[in-house]
Amino acid sequence: xxxxxxxxxxxxxxxxxxxxxxxxxxxxxxxxxxxxxxxxxxxxxxxxxxxxxxxxxxxxxxxxxxxxxxxxxxxxxxxxxxxxxxxxxxxxxxxxxxxxxxxxxxxxxxxxxxxxxxxxxxxxxxxxxxxxxxxxxxxxxxxxxxxxxxxxxxxxxxxxxxxxxxxxxxxxxxxxxxxxxxxxxxxxxxxxxxxxxxxxxxxxxxxxxxxxxxxxxxxxxxxxxxxxxxxxxxxxxxxxxxxxxxxxxxxxxxxxxxxxxxxxxxxxxxxxxxxxxxxxxxxxxxxxxxxxxxxxxxxxxxxxxxxxxxxxxxxxxxxxxxxxxxxxxxxxxxxxxxxxxxxxxxxxxxxx
Amino acid sequence: xxxxxxxxxxxxxxxxxxxxxxxxxxxxxxxxxxxxxxxxxxxxxxxxxxxxxxxxxxxxxxxxxxxxxxxxxxxxxxxxxxxxxxxxxxxxxxxxxxxxxxxxxxxxxxxxxxxxxxxxxxxxxxxxxxxxxxxxxxxxxxxxxxxxxxxxxxxxxxxxxxxxxxxxxxxxxxxxxxxxxxxxxxxxxxxxxxxxxxxxxxxxxxxxxxxxxxxxxxxxxxxxxxxxxxxxxxxxxxxxxxxxxxxxxxxxxxxxxxxxxxxxxxxxxxxxxxxxxxxxxxxxxxxxxxxxxxxxxxxxxxxxxxx
Numbered sequence: 001x002x003x004x005x006x007x008x009x010x011x012x013x014x015x016x017x018x019x020x021x022x023x024x025x026x027x028x029x030x031x032x033x034x035x036x037x038x039x040x041x042x043x044x045x046x047x048x049x050x051x052x053x054x055x056x057x058x059x060x061x062x063x064x065x066x067x068x069x070x071x072x073x074x075x076x077x078x079x080x081x082x083x084x085x086x087x088x089x090x091x092x093x094x095x096x097x098x099x100x101x102x103x104x105x106x107x108x109x110x111x112x113x114x115x116x117x118x119x120x121x122x123x124x125x126x127x128x129x130x131x132x133x134x135x136x137x138x139x140x141x142x143x144x145x146x147x148x149x150x151x152x153x154x155x156x157x158x159x160x161x162x163x164x165x166x167x168x169x170x171x172x173x174x175x176x177x178x179x180x181x182x183x184x185x186x187x188x189x190x191x192x193x194x195x196x197x198x199x200x201x202x203x204x205x206x207x208x209x210x211x212x213x214x215x216x217x218x219x220x221x222x223x224x225x226x227x228x229x230x231x232x233x234x235x236x237x238x239x240x241x242x243x244x245x246x247x248x249x250x251x252x253x254x255x256x257x258x259x260x261x262x263x264x265x266x267x268x269x270x271x272x273x274x275x276x277x278x279x280x281x282x283x284x285x286x287x288x289x290x291x292x293x294x295x296x297x298x299x300x301x302x303x304x305x306x307x308x309x310x311x312x313x314x315x316x317x318x319x320x321x322x323x324x325x326x327x328x329x330x331x332x333x334x335x336x337x338x339x340x341x342x343x344x345x346x347x348x349x350x351x352x
Numbered sequence: 353x354x355x356x357x358x359x360x361x362x363x364x365x366x367x368x369x370x371x372x373x374x375x376x377x378x379x380x381x382x383x384x385x386x387x388x389x390x391x392x393x394x395x396x397x398x399x400x401x402x403x404x405x406x407x408x409x410x411x412x413x414x415x416x417x418x419x420x421x422x423x424x425x426x427x428x429x430x431x432x433x434x435x436x437x438x439x440x441x442x443x444x445x446x447x448x449x450x451x452x453x454x455x456x457x458x459x460x461x462x463x464x465x466x467x468x469x470x471x472x473x474x475x476x477x478x479x480x481x482x483x484x485x486x487x488x489x490x491x492x493x494x495x496x497x498x499x500x501x502x503x504x505x506x507x508x509x510x511x512x513x514x515x516x517x518x519x520x521x522x523x524x525x526x527x528x529x530x531x532x533x534x535x536x537x538x539x540x541x542x543x544x545x546x547x548x549x550x551x552x553x554x555x556x557x558x559x560x561x562x563x564x565x566x567x568x569x570x571x572x573x574x575x576x577x578x579x580x581x582x583x584x585x586x587x588x589x590x591x592x593x594x595x596x597x598x599x600x601x602x603x604x605x606x607x608x609x610x611x612x613x614x615x616x617x618x619x620x621x622x623x624x625x626x627x628x629x630x631x632x633x634x635x636x637x638x639x640x641x642x643x644x645x646x647x648x649x650x651x652x653x654x655x656x657x658x659x
Contacts, residue, residue, distance in 0.1 A: 109568060
């Protein structure tokens with residue numbers, strides 16, 4: 001593991017223990033990440049002390065509403081935030097022990113697109129409209145592996161086959177607009193899988209697709225993830241997607257992870273009032289004809305985050321302590337973390 | 353592609369008809385008598401005037417005159433001027449000068465405009481961008497003939513680098529200064545369009561994808577951004593070539609170049625309808641052909657509009 005050796009020799013990761021990460025099969029460790037945006041109205045804190053961990057072969061869902069910092073986190077990991085206006089005052093993003101925030105730009109380009117890759121929300125805008133799809137997939141082999149034009153094209157066809165695009169050899173010279181939405185997303189997935197990444201980040205990969213196609217795309221992602229024993233981060237606001245695809249889930253609120261644990265447990269027995277609100281808002285048979293239980297209030301203004309817990313003003317469990325300080329993400333049972341002073345009450349409520 | 357081209361060429365027919373009709377009508381409506389303009393202060397004998405009027409069908413109703421002209425045009429006959437010279441010959445004699453000037457200016461404009469535009473676009477919001485912006489505003493603000501006369505005085509007369517007027521030095525020497533004057537003025541608009549288009553494209557999602565693929569910044573810009581940024585620019589370039597031909601007429605006068613411009617001015621003064629309409633028809637045709645080329649090129653650059 002040359003990457004691990006490099007990180008060690010540089011001696012810059014005081015908190016991280018790359019050797020331990022390698023042993024635990026931890027692919028990605030995000031530590032205390034903060035991302036701020038300079039806006040005309042002031043500094044908006046989009047990600048506020050984010051902690052995350054993805055292991056080999058693990059599918060992690062990041063669940064949260066718009067503006068909770070899910071996509072910003074993903075972009076920070078990929079190094080594709082527009083800086084400025086964004087900047088990262090604090091934090092570490094360790095990919096197999098190497099901090100993506102401090103590596104040289106050259107090293108960063110070697111890792112991104114090959115070790116860690118991304119599937120975007122809208123495949124139509126994510127693909128370059130003036131290049132044939134085969135060229136866009138083949139470009140990865142040319143740039144990262146030094147393939148010839150011909151070999152790259154052959155590899156692109158193979159990849160298109162792999163993601164089940166019919167008649168791949170015939171369609172390799174077609175342009176993105178000549179494909180249907182589902183097929184376009186398959187092409188983006190082919191690009192993301194081309195160089196056998198250890199970690200794939202899918203940022204709302206099915207939001208722009210219709211329901212039947214959504215299921216196919218999720219199935220494809222899940223199947224490829226299991227086949228390759230790859231880490232997968234699935235960013236979504238759709239609880240059912242999280243439930244179907246992921247093993248672990250991190251619930252985000254106002255730029256922080258508020259609960260993190262095995263998907264089934266978090267959704268069935270949430271330990272954080274916000275996850276509880278989310279889980280309760282799923283429409284089911286028993287809610288027919290009744291008002292959907294929504295979480296009252298609105299998310300906080302990212303320009304003026306409160307001093308204490310960001311969720312306190314919408315929370316039924318809130319006490320004085322919540323307004324005074326931010327609860328840390330703490331272990332609440334074997335494999336579950338929650339950032340709430342009242343977790344035990346929340347859990348007790350669920351059991352009752 | 354072939355079907356599209358044929359259709360486009362057929363679409364040109366009504367455009368040519370309409371354009372020639374309007375120009376012919378405008379020439380016909382110009383005040384003053386063509387024969388009187390021809391003879392100046394010493395009037396011709398009445399019999400000669402009648403002879404000229406008859407020979408050139410000047411007494412026929414407007415529509416008959418126009419019809420005769422168009423019939424000739426269809427046979428490739430542009431008519432003759434008042435001195436009996438074929439109009440087509442007159443135009444073809446002078447067209448190469450105007451064409452050389454316009455094309456040289458157009459190429460220079462392309463180079464200057466794209467260079468400034470791309471530079472400004474890549475340095476969006478930084479000092480370089482502001483510099484490019486100031487440059488374009490200055491040249492957009494100064495009238496073209498002022499730049500032309502200034503350049504002529506400085507480089508032609510005072511420094512003596514090139515002949516201040518005429519085309520004795522031939523291409524490219526005699527054409528550089530006038531073409532540069534035209535190019536600098538016209539490049540401002542191109543630079544701004546290119547800059548804006550590039551800034552837009554640099555924000556596009558697919559450039560994020562390109563960066564997420566681990567491509568170098570150079571590859572992101574040259575491989576992914578520029579071609580997309582050129583899509584609106586190409587349309588503008590085709591249209592601007594026509595503007596170049598128009599601008600050439602003025603610049604020809606200032607630099608005393610024997611192009612179409614001088615011929616046109618003389619013909620308008622003499623009320624020589626056949627010459628005016630002949631030139632105009634020629635320009636309309638050139639314009640339409642370039643527009644067609646642009647549209648075909650557009651399809652090559654942007655696969656989404658390919659036919």
